[in-house]
Amino acid sequence: MEEKYLRSRALPIDGAAQQKIKSLINEYASRSEGHNYENYGNQIVIQKYALRPVYYVSLHSQYDTRPVKDKQYPYKGGSFAPRKYYNLSDVDVWDFKLLTTSYFARQSESFEVPGSHHVEQCGRCAGRGRVTCPQCGGSGDVRCSRCDGAGQIRKTRSEYRHTADKVYSDGHREPVYSYVNVTYYETCSNCHGSGRVECNRCQGRGHVQCPVCEGYGQNVHCFAIDQTLDHSLATHYFYDADVMKVQEFVDGKQKYKAEKLYHNREAFIRKGTYDDDPEIAGKLDSLLGQHSGKTGSNCHILFQEADVCRVDVCWVQYTYKGRTYDGCITVEDGKERFVAGVSPITELADKLLKEARRSVGGVGTVRARNLLERVEKLRVYGRDAQAFGIQSKVNTHLNTLYNLGNDLMFWLIALLGTPFLFNFYSELNPVMRYAHFVNDPAWKGFGWVPAVQCIVFLVLLWFAKSMINVSDHSKARHVTVFGYVFSGMGLYLLIAVGILAVLLGLNYLGLSALTSIAFYLVWQVVKVLLIILFYAIILAYMLCKWLFGLLGKLWAFLF
Numbered sequence: 415m416e417e418k419y420l421r422s423r424a425l426p427i428d429g430a431a432q433q434k435i436k437s438l439i440n441e442y443a444s445r446s447e448g449h450n451y452e453n454y455g456n457q458i459v460i461q462k463y464a465l466r467p468v469y470y471v472s473l474h475s476q477y478d479t480r481p482v483k484d485k486q487y488p489y490k491g492g493s494f495a496p497r498k499y500y501n502l503s504d505v506d507v508w509d510f511k512l513l514t515t516s517y518f519a520r521q522s523e524s525f526e527v528p529g530s531h532h533v534e535q536c537g538r539c540a541g542r543g544r545v546t547c548p549q550c551g552g553s554g555d556v557r558c559s560r561c562d563g564a565g566q567i568r569k570t571r572s573e574y575r576h577t578a579d580k581v582y583s584d585g586h587r588e589p590v591y592s593y594v595n596v597t598y599y600e601t602c603s604n605c606h607g608s609g610r611v612e613c614n615r616c617q618g619r620g621h622v623q624c625p626v627c628e629g630y631g632q633n634v635h636c637f638a639i640d641q642t643l644d645h646s647l648a649t650h651y652f653y654d655a656d657v658m659k660v661q662e663f664v665d666g667k668q669k670y671k672a673e674k675l676y677h678n679r680e681a682f683i684r685k686g687t688y689d690d691d692p693e694i695a696g697k698l699d700s701l702l703g704q705h706s707g708k709t710g711s712n713c714h715i716l717f718q719e720a721d722v723c724r725v726d727v728c729w730v731q732y733t734y735k736g737r738t739y740d741g742c743i744t745v746e747d748g749k750e751r752f753v754a755g756v757s758p759i760t761e762l763a764d765k766l767l768k769e770a771r772r773s774v775g776g777v778g779t780v781r782a783r784n785l786l787e788r789v790e791k792l793r794v795y796g797r798d799a800q801a802f803g804i805q806s807k808v809n810t811h812l813n814t815l816y817n818l819g820n821d822l823m824f825w826l827i828a829l830l831g832t833p834f835l836f837n838f839y840s841e842l843n844p845v846m847r848y849a850h851f852v853n854d855p856a857w858k859g860f861g862w863v864p865a866v867q868c869i870v871f872l873v874l875l876w877f878a879k880s881m882i883n884v885s886d887h888s889k890a891r892h893v894t895v896f897g898y899v900f901s902g903m904g905l906y907l908l909i910a911v912g913i914l915a916v917l918l919g920l921n922y923l924g925l926s927a928l929t930s931i932a933f934y935l936v937w938q939v940v941k942v943l944l945i946i947l948f949y950a951i952i953l954a955y956m957l958c959k960w961l962f963g964l965l966g967k968l969w970a971f972l973f
Contacts, residue, residue: 418675418724419691422654425463425728432460435730438743438752443759447791451758454734461738462731466654467724468667469675471694473683473701476518476645476716477708480507485526485638488628494531499637505530507639507712515716518645530637536627543629544621550613554620558605565609566599643716646708648701652693656729660742660755662795667725671745676722683718694722734758754795763794767801774807777895779815783808809888815895816887819902824879827910832868835914839864867917874913882906 425431439455482505499505505527513523535541546552557563573596579587601607612618623629651667658664676688685699698720709715728743730752741754754760766785773782786808789801840863882905892898 419469419694420465420467423465425465427460427463431463434750435460435463435732435743435752438750439732439741442741442752442754442757446759446793448788449759449762449792451762454758458732458734460730460732462729464729465726466657466729467726468654468657469652469691469694469722469724470649470667470672471652471698471701472647472649472721472723473698473705474518474645474647474719475705476515476643476718477713478514478716479642479644479713480512480639481712482507482527482637482639484635486626486633486635488626488630489533489632489634490630494634495528497529497532499527499530502637505637505639508714510639512639512641513643515643518719520644522640522642525639525641527637527639532635533632534635536624536631536633538626539624539631541631543624543627543631545624547613547616547620547622549615550620552620554613554616554618555610556613558602558609558611560604561602561609563609565602565605565607567602568597568599570595570597572596646705648704650697650701652697654727654729656731656740657727657742659740660753662755663727663742663744663753665795669746670725670727671748672723672725674721674723676720678721679717679719681717682715683720688720688722690722698722759792760794763789763792763797766792767797767804770801770804770808774804775811779808779811779895780892780897783812809886812888812890812895812898813886815898816890816902817883819899819904820879820882820906822899823903823906823910824875827907828872828875831910831914832871835871835917836864836868838918839867871913871917874917875910878909878913879906882909 436455436458439458440453443449443451443454482502484502510525510527512525513521515521536543539545547554550556558565561567572593574591575594575596576589577592577594578590580590581587602609605611613620616622624631627633653664663670676690678687683702685702686695688698689695702718702720705715705718725744729740730743731738731740733739735758737758739755739757741752741757743750743752745751766789770782770785770789773779773785782804786801786805789797882902887898887902890898890901892901
């Protein structure tokens with residue numbers, strides 16, 4: 415019995431054990447790349463080798479919950495069994511054969527208790543089957559929404575009327591006519607002047623069907639059991655302190671081969687049933703107490719299943735180049751496997767992560783990217799999340815460098831290319847020379863062509879830069895950070911040349927002149943609107959100044 419539940423036992427470190435351990439460590443090292451530790455298992459010195467099993471106890475309980483409640487629904491005819499339940503306290507929910515299960519399941523259903531049915535007059539409508547309409551209050555009509563109950567709708571129209579007289583110096587008068595807004599009223603076509611319309615909820619009857627009995631006047635009252643089948647699982651592990659240092663084993667314990675030492679399935683497992691190991695028995699009894707605490711008058715346990723399992727783990731402590739490391743040997747998928755705690759490969763990964771974190775943000779960003787790629791190849795457990803956080807910063811910085819190249823090339827082209835384009839359209843453009851020849855050479859619209867085409871060129875350049883900057887360029891491979899800058903400059907230069915080629919092509923098709931003329935006409939409209947706005951602001955300023963002056967004089971006069 416002690417051997418079955420032993421916590422630790424030293425194992426002999428003989429030639430066969432050393433060969434096995436070193437072979438498993440080398441196999442572990444071969445699962446990762448980018449290091450020089452392929453054969454470091456051959457160079458280790460084994461300090462401790464011990465069998466330190468991990469035990470776990472699990473308790474699975476299937477619950478049957480049966481709360482009872484009042485229930486009512488409209489009585490539509492029919493008969494029921496003689497009534498024998500008058501109060502909820504009279505119902506013993508466990509007297510009824512309801513849903514049951516022989517496996518762990520989750521389901522629910524509602525059952526009416528036979529012998530609890532009786533018919534009563536509906537208390538809401540007093541058996542009439544109808545209630546006063548809540549919308550109209552029983553009157554059958556409501557206030558008209560169109561005229562708000564007034565019966566008439568106010569309207570205005572413009573009429574040409576005698577509004578004043580003009581008096582001349584000789585004393586005679588002449589009438590002055592002008593348009594004025596006149597208010598008048600029309601009878602509401604919706605309510606025909608009454609201010610009330612038929613209630614659309616009750617259609618003018620003043621009452622509606624009772625929502626409780628649905629118009630039948632009577633309701634069936636009974637008791638209902640809302641049954642729920644549910645289950646709960648609790649598991650507790652017993653680790654040796656040294657084994658808990660191996661985080662990969664602790665997190666992935668479910669995938670390792672386990673031997674079942676104890677199994678019990680009963681309707682209700684009592685405390686003290688298991689007593690093979692005092693520590694495990696105490697925890698199982700604690701779990702049994704927790705699960706029993708969830709039961710009550712309306713909740714029972716249908717059955718329970720308890721298991722005690724053992725995972726054999728051989729703990730190894732070894733030294734390599736003067737440093738001490740540890741790990742575990744266990745069985746996964748029928749094959750022995752070494753699971754490392756802190757190892758030389760782990761230390762290498764941590765060192766690379768530290769250097770990568772320190773390199774991000776400067777000229778070493780590409781180096782940080784290469785270091786993170788090495789960490790990924792090492793496949794060290796638990797380092798993925800750290801590498802992902804650093805990689806996000808690396809990607810952000812590489813995109814910033816790429817966009818810097820775009821911005822630099824944008825300003826270079828804008829400063830150097832725009833004057834060339836303006837000179838081409840104003841001096842060298844044969845299309846515009848022909849347009850001047852066959853049309854009025856003095857028309858101002860032709861003078862707008864060079865400026866408008868330069869504006870269109872700059873707008874397209876800015877739009878292209880914005881589109882490139884929102885893209886992800888961190889996947890590109892460059893040896894240094896300057897490669898990302900030059901790559902961004904080169905890509906943007908190609909796009910700018912394409913834009914320039916398109917504009918020149920449109921020019922020789924005659925479309926550039928049309929867009930420039932359209933821009934000129936739009937500017938004329940905008941200019942007129944700006945002038946109107948300018949004079950409107952001046953007028954508003956003068957009006958406000960006059961108004962405040964008048965108010966000042968009025969204040970001085972009164973006070």
